[in-house]
Amino acid sequence: QAYMGNGLDFAANFGNYLSPVTRPANASRIFYAIMFDAGSTGTRIHVYTFIQKDPDGLPVLDNEMYSSEKPGLSAYADNPENAGYSLRKLLVVAKSTVPRVEWKRTPVVLRATAGLRRLPLAKALALLEEVQYVFDEYPFYVPADSVSIMDGTNEGIFAWVTMNFLTGNLRPNIKRTVGILDLGGGSTQITFLPKSKKTIKNVSADFIARFSMFNTTHELYTHSYSEKGIKAARIAALGASGSEGLEWKVYKTSCLPKNYEGEFQFGEFTYKVTGNPEGYTGYKACYQEMKKIVKGIIQQPNELKDGAVFFAFSYFFDHAVEADLIDENRGGAVQTRDFRKRAKEVCNKMSMFNPMKAFLCMDLTYITCLLKDGYGFKENTVLELIKKVNNVEASWALGAAINYFKYISLL
Numbered sequence: 001q002a003y004m005g006n007g008l009d010f011a012a013n014f015g016n017y018l019s020p021v022t023r024p025a026n027a028s029r030i031f032y033a034i035m036f037d038a039g040s041t042g043t044r045i046h047v048y049t050f051i052q053k054d055p056d057g058l059p060v061l062d063n064e065m066y067s068s069e070k071p072g073l074s075a076y077a078d079n080p081e082n083a084g085y086s087l088r089k090l091l092v093v094a095k096s097t098v099p100r101v102e103w104k105r106t107p108v109v110l111r112a113t114a115g116l117r118r119l120p121l122a123k124a125l126a127l128l129e130e131v132q133y134v135f136d137e138y139p140f141y142v143p144a145d146s147v148s149i150m151d152g153t154n155e156g157i158f159a160w161v162t163m164n165f166l167t168g169n170l171r172p173n174i175k176r177t178v179g180i181l182d183l184g185g186g187s188t189q190i191t192f193l194p195k196s197k198k199t200i201k202n203v204s205a206d207f208i209a210r211f212s213m214f215n216t217t218h219e220l221y222t223h224s225y226s227e228k229g230i231k232a233a234r235i236a237a238l239g240a241s242g243s244e245g246l247e248w249k250v251y252k253t254s255c256l257p258k259n260y261e262g263e264f265q266f267g268e269f270t271y272k273v274t275g276n277p278e279g280y281t282g283y284k285a286c287y288q289e290m291k292k293i294v295k296g297i298i299q300q301p302n303e304l305k306d307g308a309v310f311f312a313f314s315y316f317f318d319h320a321v322e323a324d325l326i327d328e329n330r331g332g333a334v335q336t337r338d339f340r341k342r343a344k345e346v347c348n349k350m351s352m353f354n355p356m357k358a359f360l361c362m363d364l365t366y367i368t369c370l371l372k373d374g375y376g377f378k379e380n381t382v383l384e385l386i387k388k389v390n391n392v393e394a395s396w397a398l399g400a401a402i403n404y405f406k407y408i409s410l411l
């Protein structure tokens, strides 16, 4: 076996032969990882190429290959055997990215988020079983816990790890870090390293997560709010939560153009919606509809009022692009008030806006409510909207890969 007995070889530390989750300690090694993000609205693959230059430090991320497929796994809840198609398409890309000689020691991992968390357990498990079945057809290394549902706390921590890794803040002596806001279809996450001890003292233990890195322990404030993702919020605002499966039902909202008739899909269901031809339409009425979803439910740590800067991505980014607040390629900084002002413009002139963007009023109003009435951000709180940092996708996936290789450990 060419890979055995060579002290410098990665496989000796990291092949199928020995523990798969000890990290490659030897000098300047290249290694790969395949991380699938099974989100509520899509399935995405990230193939990372790492170089271990300093045996005691974090690896350098040399490259990311990213690709995605819609819809998410949960759309196949009633016929899980069809869920494999999108995975196989993405795995083909993985095979062409990872050199053939590395296939059998390259781990393939899938973590599912809100889409599977919100399904009945039996349906979620059937989908995971299908994923496992597909993975086993491929030449990659499939570790024991290769396929699972990730809990929301880890989702928030890993997104924070990604952003701070990519911005060069993860060092033996952490000085400056960036907080993150992630808005998915099903859930939304906030994570930051508190500046004030009070922030930690004043919250219940389930808002605090500890992890260690370079022999130091850090405490993060983190929370994943389930059913507060942007698609789940639409459903809650329509009053459609819990009446799923009643396909004939039509839901009215003041957040859509008066004469609008349409539908949208989320998870395993389709929701029929219309505007409110006889009643109120527009920003004020819409704001009341969206506000009740977050008000008094989302925590407002005091520290957030002192002008913290957050990195915001996922649907925060996508809807800011849709609203022309930022350029899709460059991203950029906006303030809470920019979302509010644009929401008002769009909602009060709904007929003037692109009918392809019928939900823009609703989605921008929800984001405004989430930031202001949810987190308690001030009008001038700055959000750095980004999709990529140095060409790497802003998502929890990289942090999850870093955790997989034990560069950090969750306590």
Ligand SMILES: O=c1ccn([C@@H]2O[C@H](COP(=O)(O)OP(=O)(O)O)[C@@H](O)[C@H]2O)c(=O)[nH]1
Binding pocket: 037, 038, 039, 040, 041, 042, 044, 072, 113, 114, 115, 183, 184, 185, 186, 187, 188, 229, 313, 314, 315, 318, 387, 393, 394, 395, 397
């Ligand atoms: O690497 C990634 C992963 C996700 N996303 C975006 O992030 C959002 C995440 O939604 P998801 O379906 O994952 O929701 P969740 O399951 O977390 O609620 C979507 O806009 C994705 O396009 C992205 O741009 N890059």
